Amino acid sequence: MRDSVDVAAWQAALLADMAHEAALTGERPLSSIFFGGGTPSLMPPALVETLIGAAERHWGFTPDIEITLEANPNSVEAARFADLAAAGVNRVSLGLQALEDEALHFLGRAHDVSEGLAALDTAQRAFGRVSFDLIYARPGQSEADWEAELARALSFGTGHLSLYQLTIEPGTRFATLVAQGRLTPADPDHGATLYECTQAMTVAAGIPAYEISNHARAGQESRHNLTYWRYGDYAGIGPGAHGRRGGIATLRHRKPENWMSGIGRNGHGIQSEEPLAGEDRAREALLMGLRLHEGVDLSRIAGSSEIADDALIDHAAVERLTALGLIRRSGPRVQVTAAGMLLLDAILPEIVTV
Structure with missing residues (x-):
């Protein structure tokens, strides 16, 4: 959040958007809050505290509520960690992405390894729970390279890791480089070898996969993400936020100015509310739930x-x-x-028929 942002107006709009959702969903206490998208760690801690307090008044909290905030691993954001923890945040997710400076440059990250690890150290002192992500199967990354990098990551002792293979998405800088012949993606067989290596090392370290790319010690799984993968309801508040509310898919205006205008007109920033047919709900529940190690309960999906x-x-x-x-x-x-x-990716279309 830049200094030029009108924090008071932003706060009033977020509170109004929250109140709208709470009026429709306030019968159950919250088990998790997730501050994500953009740079939420640059929000003034007082604003974070106000939002957490309002959420507790609207819904109530479960005794062990998880309150996560996404952060970039740099010194500017790390300087706010202690104040954010005092505001009520108890879990942080850091976008480290790599433990090699050359790789960070390739991935377009502004931080270097030393700054990222300093932020991780600050986070581990400020928060009860810490997660960070790494991207592997990068061009030219050998099995030995990844083993060494993952071993270093595991040595930091965090309770959660998100480990993603590099994918080339259409319309991205990476896709352009591939088209120009300046980037050769990892061979799928090599990617499979690195994936198997990842599973073996994380299991041995006591932090196995509970979702295809997410690993946690027992009890350290991301409660917020589990709600999403288990196809539970969640309220999406703020610009661009998606939500699921009683079989309805909600979407907020993406552009902050449009979202703010919507709140001024309607008391909320909703762009669309789409009732989902039973087939759509079942398909989403299957496609997300089958990513989990625990899988899906067909009787539960059929019932809902x-x-x-x-x-x-x-x-x-x-x-x-x-x-x-x-x-x-x-x-x-x-x-x-x-x-x-x-x-x-090949199995899902084979078995999901809705």
Whole structure:
């Protein structure tokens, strides 16, 4: 948040947007709050404290509420960590992305390794729970390179790690470099080797995957993200925020000025509210839940979507993939195995029929 931002106006708008959602969803206490998008760690700690206080008054909190804030690992944001912790934040997620300066430059990050690790140290002293992310399968990264980098990451002792393979998204700088022949993506077989290495090392360190790219010590899983992957309801507040509310997909205006104008007109910043058909709800629940190590409970999805169990998945495909060791089936629960996670993008369209 820049100094030129009118903090008082911003605060009033966020509080109004929150009040609108609370009036529609206030019957259940909150188990998590997630400050994400942009640079939430640059919000004045007093604003963060005000928002947390308002959320508690509207909904109430579960005794062990998780309050996460995303932060860039630089000295400017790290300087606010102690005040943010005092404001009520108890978990921070740092975008380290790499532990090599050359890789950080390639990824377009402004911080270097020393600044990132200093921010991590500050975070670990300020917050009870800390997570950070790394991107691997970078061009030219060997198995030994990644093993050394991941071993260093595991040595810091955080309770949660997000470990993503580099993907080339259309329209990005990386896609342009690939098209120009200036960047060669990692070979898929090499990526699979690095993935298997990642699983073995994190399991050995007591921080196994609970989702395809997210690893945690027991009890340190991101509660907020689990709600999303388990297809629970969540209120999205602020510019560009998505939400799910009782089978309705909500979307706030992305541009801050449009969002603020909407609040001035309507008392909220909602751009659209789309009721989701049972098939849509079931599909989303399957596509997200099958990313989790715990898998999905078909009876739960059938009950919440009013779609029959038999219509949710292709049972013949599940049997075939189970025989190959890629799927595990136990009653209504379906899980993708560790070997299957390597092929998740191919497995999902094979088995999801809604």
